[in-house]
Amino acid sequence: xxxxxxxxxxxxxxxxxxxxxxxxxxxxxxxxxxxxxxxxxxxxxxxxxxxxxxxxxxxxxxxxxxxxxxxxxxxxxxxxxxxxxxxxxxxxxxxxxxxxxxxxxxxxxxxxxxxxxxxxxxxxxxxxxxxxxxxxxxxxxxxxxxxxxxxxxxxxxxxxxxxxxxxxxxxxxxxxxxxxxxxxxxxxxxxxxxxxxxxxxxxxxxxxxxxxxxxxxxxxxxxxxxxxxxxxxxxxxxxxxxxxxxxxxxxxxxxxxxxxxxxxxxxxxxxxxxxxxxxxxxxxxxxxxxxxxxxxxxxxxxxxxxxxxxxxxxxxxxxxxxxxxxxxxxxxxxxxxxxxxxxxxxxxxxxxxxxxxxxxxxxxxxxxxxxxxxxxxxxxxxxxxxxxxxxxxxxxxxxxxxxxxxxxxxxxxxxxxxxxxxxxxxxxxxxxxxxxxxxxxxxxxxxxxxxxxxxxxxxxxxxxxxxxxxxxxxxxxxxxxxxxxxxxxxxxxxxxxxxxxxxxxxxxxxxxxx
Amino acid sequence: xxxxxxxxxxxxxxxxxxxxxxxxxxxxxxxxxxxxxxxxxxxxxxxxxxxxxxxxxxxxxxxxxxxxxxxxxxxxxxxxxxxxxxxxxxxxxxxxxxxxxxxxxxxxxxxxxxxxxxxxxxxxxxxxxxxxxxxxxxxxxxxxxxxxxxxxxxxxxxxxxxxxxxxxxxxxxxxxxxxxxxxxxxxxxxxxxxxxxxxxxxxxxxxxxxxxxxxxxxxxxxxxxxxxxxxxxxxxxxxxxxxxxxxxxxxxxxxxxxxxxxxxxxxxxxxxxxxxxxxxxxxxxxxxxxxxxxxxxxxxxxxxxxxxxxxxxxxxxxxxxxxxxxxxxxxxxxxxxxxxxxxxxxxxxxxxxxxxxxxxxxxxxxxxxxxxxxxxxxxxxxxxxxxxxxxxxxxxxxxxxxxxxxxxxxxxxxxxxxxxxxxxxxxxxxxxxxxxxxxxxxxxxxxxxxxxx
Numbered sequence: 001x002x003x004x005x006x007x008x009x010x011x012x013x014x015x016x017x018x019x020x021x022x023x024x025x026x027x028x029x030x031x032x033x034x035x036x037x038x039x040x041x042x043x044x045x046x047x048x049x050x051x052x053x054x055x056x057x058x059x060x061x062x063x064x065x066x067x068x069x070x071x072x073x074x075x076x077x078x079x080x081x082x083x084x085x086x087x088x089x090x091x092x093x094x095x096x097x098x099x100x101x102x103x104x105x106x107x108x109x110x111x112x113x114x115x116x117x118x119x120x121x122x123x124x125x126x127x128x129x130x131x132x133x134x135x136x137x138x139x140x141x142x143x144x145x146x147x148x149x150x151x152x153x154x155x156x157x158x159x160x161x162x163x164x165x166x167x168x169x170x171x172x173x174x175x176x177x178x179x180x181x182x183x184x185x186x187x188x189x190x191x192x193x194x195x196x197x198x199x200x201x202x203x204x205x206x207x208x209x210x211x212x213x214x215x216x217x218x219x220x221x222x223x224x225x226x227x228x229x230x231x232x233x234x235x236x237x238x239x240x241x242x243x244x245x246x247x248x249x250x251x252x253x254x255x256x257x258x259x260x261x262x263x264x265x266x267x268x269x270x271x272x273x274x275x276x277x278x279x280x281x282x283x284x285x286x287x288x289x290x291x292x293x294x295x296x297x298x299x300x301x302x303x304x305x306x307x308x309x310x311x312x313x314x315x316x317x318x319x320x321x322x323x324x325x326x327x328x329x330x331x332x333x334x335x336x337x338x339x340x341x342x343x344x345x346x347x348x349x350x351x352x353x354x355x356x357x358x359x360x361x362x363x364x365x366x367x368x369x370x371x372x373x374x375x376x377x378x379x380x381x382x383x384x385x386x387x388x389x390x391x392x393x394x395x396x397x398x399x400x401x402x403x404x405x406x407x408x409x410x411x412x413x414x415x416x417x418x419x420x421x422x423x424x425x426x427x428x429x430x431x432x433x434x435x436x437x438x439x440x441x442x443x444x445x446x447x448x449x450x451x452x453x454x455x456x457x458x459x460x461x462x463x464x465x466x467x468x469x470x471x472x473x474x475x476x477x478x479x480x481x482x483x484x485x486x487x488x489x490x491x492x493x494x495x496x497x498x499x500x501x502x503x504x505x506x507x508x509x510x511x512x513x514x
Numbered sequence: 515x516x517x518x519x520x521x522x523x524x525x526x527x528x529x530x531x532x533x534x535x536x537x538x539x540x541x542x543x544x545x546x547x548x549x550x551x552x553x554x555x556x557x558x559x560x561x562x563x564x565x566x567x568x569x570x571x572x573x574x575x576x577x578x579x580x581x582x583x584x585x586x587x588x589x590x591x592x593x594x595x596x597x598x599x600x601x602x603x604x605x606x607x608x609x610x611x612x613x614x615x616x617x618x619x620x621x622x623x624x625x626x627x628x629x630x631x632x633x634x635x636x637x638x639x640x641x642x643x644x645x646x647x648x649x650x651x652x653x654x655x656x657x658x659x660x661x662x663x664x665x666x667x668x669x670x671x672x673x674x675x676x677x678x679x680x681x682x683x684x685x686x687x688x689x690x691x692x693x694x695x696x697x698x699x700x701x702x703x704x705x706x707x708x709x710x711x712x713x714x715x716x717x718x719x720x721x722x723x724x725x726x727x728x729x730x731x732x733x734x735x736x737x738x739x740x741x742x743x744x745x746x747x748x749x750x751x752x753x754x755x756x757x758x759x760x761x762x763x764x765x766x767x768x769x770x771x772x773x774x775x776x777x778x779x780x781x782x783x784x785x786x787x788x789x790x791x792x793x794x795x796x797x798x799x800x801x802x803x804x805x806x807x808x809x810x811x812x813x814x815x816x817x818x819x820x821x822x823x824x825x826x827x828x829x830x831x832x833x834x835x836x837x838x839x840x841x842x843x844x845x846x847x848x849x850x851x852x853x854x855x856x857x858x859x860x861x862x863x864x865x866x867x868x869x870x871x872x873x874x875x876x877x878x879x880x881x882x883x884x885x886x887x888x889x890x891x892x893x894x895x896x897x898x899x900x901x902x903x904x905x906x907x908x909x910x911x912x913x914x915x916x917x918x919x920x921x922x923x924x925x926x927x928x929x930x931x932x933x934x935x936x937x938x939x940x941x942x943x944x945x946x947x948x949x950x951x952x953x954x955x956x957x958x959x960x961x962x963x964x965x966x967x
Contacts, residue, residue, distance in 0.1 A: 006927060006939060006942065006946070008936050008939045008943065009925045009926075009936070009938055010710075010925040011586060011710050011711045011925050011927060012925070013925065014711065015586075016712045018810075019718060020714055020718070023714065023717060023721065024589075024714075027717075030590070030694075030697065030739070031589065031736040031738070032628070032736055032737075032738035032739070033589065033590075042626070043592040043610045051624075054624065055624075056618055059616070060577075060599065060614075060616035060617045061568075061597060061598075061599065061617035061618065061620045061621065062573075062596075062598050062599070062600040062614065063595060063596065063597055064580065064581075064595060065573060065576060065577045065596055065598060065600065067573060067577055067579065068574075068577050068578050069571070069574035071574070071578055072578060077840070087544075089638070090550065090749050091666075091667040091668040092541045092547030092549075092550055092637050092667070093547070093549050093550020093552055093553045093575075093667040093672075094550070094574055094667070095546075095547045095553070095577075096547050096548055096550070096553065097549075097553070097574070097575075097578040097579055097906070098578065098904050099546070100582075100904060100905055103904060103905060103907075103908055104582070104904065104923075107908060108908050109544070109885060109906075109908040109909045109912065111885075111907075112546065113545055113546055113547065113959060114541070114543070114544075114545070114546075114547035115543045115544065116541035116542065116543045116544075116545070117543075117668055118541075118548055118669065118670055119666050119668060119670065122636075122668055127542045130543075132544060133543030133544035134544065136542065136544030136545065137544035137545070138544075140544065140884065140886075141886075150570070150573050151574065151636070152574060152635075152636055152637045153636040153637070153640065153879075154667055156606065156636070156637055156640045156641060157640060169923060185913060186572070187572040187573055187577075187901065188572035188573075188601050188602050188603055188606050188637060189602055189603050189922065190534075191573065192523065195529040204865050217682035246706050266912065268911055268912050268913075268914055268953055269912070270853075270912075270913060270914045270953075270954065271912070271913065272885065272889060272909050272912040272913050274884070274885075274886065283930050304832055304928065312921065334748070349656075354520070365884065370778045378564070410951055450581065453594075470582070476926060499930045
């Protein structure tokens with residue numbers, strides 16, 4: 001087959017060709033359209049200050065949400081453990097959405113099952129579905145652990161998971177040996193990060209309680225100076241790799257409490273094995289011997305950290321995403337304090353190289369106005385990165401942030417003159433963000449793929465960071481945290497700026513050297 | 515919420531009136547699940563591009579799905595907006611009707627859509643929100659169609675949701691408007707959602723044959739055109755049987771004859787166009803269709819030749835969730851591709867019967883979902899490639915099986931004659947890409963015989 005014959009027009013090119021353009025034009029008159037003038041007027045109005053006020057006066061309706069729901073986070077938490085089957089109790093469509101959502105982001109299969117409740121379940125409760133579901137899924141997928149979370153449906157009818165699971169054991173549907181942690185994760189409260197937290201805490205506490213191990217911080221029986229590390233609701237598999245690299249440099253033992261990088265970045269070997277990597281189940285109770293626990297997200301794992309600090313009596317340190325030099329410095333200091341080890345020279349050297357890169361590029365970043373949207377911990381990291389590099393955060397929108405988050409970001413912004421022009425919005429959506437982008441223009445928008453429409457309306461380039469990223473490939477395989485992450489983010493941002501200069505160049509300024 | 519009329523649904527669920535036919539199959543607990551009825555209703559209605567689609571429920575249903583459909587629009591994009599009441603605990607305890615009312619008012623005031631579709635979800639159905647009453651009141655007050663779609667996820671499968679959406683159209687939309695006078699009356703397409711722009715290829719063919727496409731139900735549709743769907747002369751039910759109930763009801767109410775057809779494959783396409791002309795009872799048009807189909811078929815035959823040579827005897831496993839399986843089988847057969855395994859877990863018995871009529875006796879049916887089951891069939895039957903949707907795509911990649919996406923994430927249109935050619939190219943491309951050879955060979959240092967370059 002000749003190569004040229006294999007060029008297949010996709011919808012991007014095909015329907016832009018003449019016959020289709022004519023066909024569309026011809027059809028328009030019959031489609032009851034608004035006149036072009038009306039459309040233009042409405043569009044102009046939607047970009048006015050008056051409209052912005054009306055948009056912000058909106059209370060009941062959410063337009064273009066920027067959050068997912070609890071069980072999606074719970075599913076991710078479950079996939080952080082060895083041979084663990086995420087089991088979602090409720091109606092089946094939810095599970096299908098989560099699987100699609102995560103697969104579209106990671107470009108990987110997402111194993112998860114549902115108890116597929118229907119009207120019968122709504123009327124009589126979901127026990128039969130849960131028990132049958134556990135029996136079927138254990139037979140089909142042979143997991144070492146099943147992590148049960150719930151959808152709204154099971155929560156509204158008030159299914160008692162603890163009783164149902166113990167009934168399943170009594171009936172012999174599942175064995176006594178199979179750990180079945182469960183978490184109540186209704187999507188009508190919180191967001192995907194709340195669900196992540198609930199499931200992680202349940203897995204850790206269930207495995208710990210079942211083991212009969214007695215927590216003894218720092219005793220490290222056979223494990224040495226062990227540190228526990230939590231990455232949280234982590235859309236970047238590359239961040240796990242970066243943490244591994246950092247910990248290898250410190251040359252100390254550690255346990256990831258929740259590591260889904262195996263499941264979401266597995267090799268193509270010719271054989272799909274359903275489960276990849278994850279924290280070993282036996283390692284979880286032993287983590288109670290560690291010196292302390294370090295989390296790279298704090299808003300996302302509040303309850304888990306409380307549990308570890310309380311029941312395991314460990315020192316816990318909750319950071320937000322360590323993005324940029326300052327935040328990575330803090331990460332390394334935290335590791336150093338928790339383990340008593342000095343920061344390894346190789347990391348100091350890496351820092352120097354990345355600082356060098358930042359100084360190379362800083363003229364193009366200085367004073368750039370930035371709009372940001374994302375999860376709380378990610379936003380704190382990004383704001384810190386902006387302040388590090390002389391970029392000015394302007395609009396910061398967080399659909400799932402609380403007042404504590406707002407105060408923390410405001411304090412962070414107040415610490416730098418570059419933060420003076422910023423406003424933090426919590427509980428707002430991307431339609432609000434659109435008004436902000438149009439009303440007070442910025443140079444760069446930073447956020448998930450969902451932001452692409454508002455960014456396009458406002459004519460702002462989008463730096464894709466966070467979750468979900470559906471329309472670009474492999475970004476999640478590159479770290480965003482650590483010095484390497486700072487370099488990656490810097491490269492993306494500065495080259496977007498330079499790309500913009502080339503696009504706008506009129507001739508004399510189409511520079512070869514920038 | 516209006517009670518779901520279960521007996522009536524069972525009677526014609528997924529299309530068949532025969533009491534012996536099984537209704538839309540129930541999902542089995544403990545398996546990797548497919549979409550729900552809410553999703554199904556959205557699949558059917560979201561392609562009404564200029565309407566607003568408001569999801570009354572917690573964040574899950576809209577938050578995890580908005581904007582991610584493969585259905586394309588040639589103009590308005592309001593249907594891509596994620597409108598939701600985002601109910602929280604307070605809404606669950608005290609009811610969300612006030613929030614719903616305010617949301618409807620806001621959309622009507624700020625976005626001025628021709629209509630608002632309001633979707634119930636598991637939660638709002640369970641807590642007994644009277645969505646019908648809220649919609650009715652709002653519609654009267656605002657002078658705007660506000661249409662309740664009672665298809666909460668727990669009632670069942672995607673297929674059932676398609677059907678419930680059809681019911682909503684029948685109850686609230688179809689028959690409420692009239693086409694401008696002077697427009698030639700023609701054919702409605704039921705169940706074609708313009709994935710990857712397929713409807714535009716079909717439209718092009720119909721235009722060439724002089725057949726008027728009246729109402730698109732619902733690919734790239736405008737609300738208004740659906741209001742006058744009852745004036746069409748013919749209904750064509752495309753591929754999925756889920757909207758067959760709608761066609762049947764329109765026949766009995768408005769006397770519109772219908773037929774079932776598909777545009778996958780040349781034979782099916784020709785049949786569909788001929789059937790349209792035949793039912794329109796227009797001799798001149800029939801001759802026109804004959805000329806068109808002969809011309810297109812012979813041209814296609816010519817252009818397909820090199821690809822058929824490459825595809826002949828290749829074995830494929832097809833897993834599309836049911837509704838499309840029988841029509842895609844025909845297309846694959848024309849290309850010489852043998853379907854050795856086919857997913858039927860979401861197919862009705864009617865669909866399975868159609869599949870059986872199109873595949874050989876030794877074709878394996880895959881009744882249950884789950885990636886491992888599909889992979890097993892691929893291995894057992896030594897299939898050369900897998901044709902499925904996005905949720906199974908990455909499993910194929912792990913297994914190094916050439917893969918062609920047939921569901922909504924795809925970006926290429928396969929309908930009609932030119933679509934078949936594109937499908938042939940896509941299959942060839944999938945098989946011929948050097949990446950599969952690279953992926954399937956171990957690294958040089960693990961090879962027993964020296965790597966042959």
